[in-house]
Amino acid sequence: MAKVDETPEESGGAGGGEAEQKGAAKEEKVEEVKVSKEEDKDARLWGMLCHLAGLAGFAFPFGNVILPLIFWQLKKNEYGFVDEQGKEAVNFQISMTIYGLVTIPLFFVCIGPFLLAAVAIVDLVLLLIAAIKANNGESYRYPLAIRLIK
DSSP: OSSSSSSSSTTTTTTTTHHHHHHHHHHHHHHHHHHHHHHHHHHHHHHHHHGGGGGGGSSTTTTHHHHHHHHHHTTTTTOOHHHHHHHHHHHHHHHHHHHHHHHGGGGGGTTTTHHHHHHHHHHHHHHHHHHHHHHTOOOOOOOTOOOOOO
């Protein structure tokens, strides 16, 4: 019966040593995947938070731009996915703010309230779609967004 505890030096480098080296390499690769999946999980979480931060605009003025901008600036250098999704979220929220401000003079023509409600609904729906996609690890590009930050 062969020794199980043999090291590559003891076995003369034949057969068993190579298999052990390959096994060790596989273990290292598994550890690398775990680390990258954990980073991926964090990147997806922060990407989703960048999009969901746009909900702050419903709580206080310009919060829809300020909070996604803060989240994006905090994590953009750490995760490429957050950099991409943060830019998208900030650009979209700036666009929605501009569209909302354009509706204010239209209040005098009586169509302003309806257009402002439409802008708010579109903002909410697209923001939720983007957050779900980011949480799944998919990149999302908003329609109707003016790309001010590139």
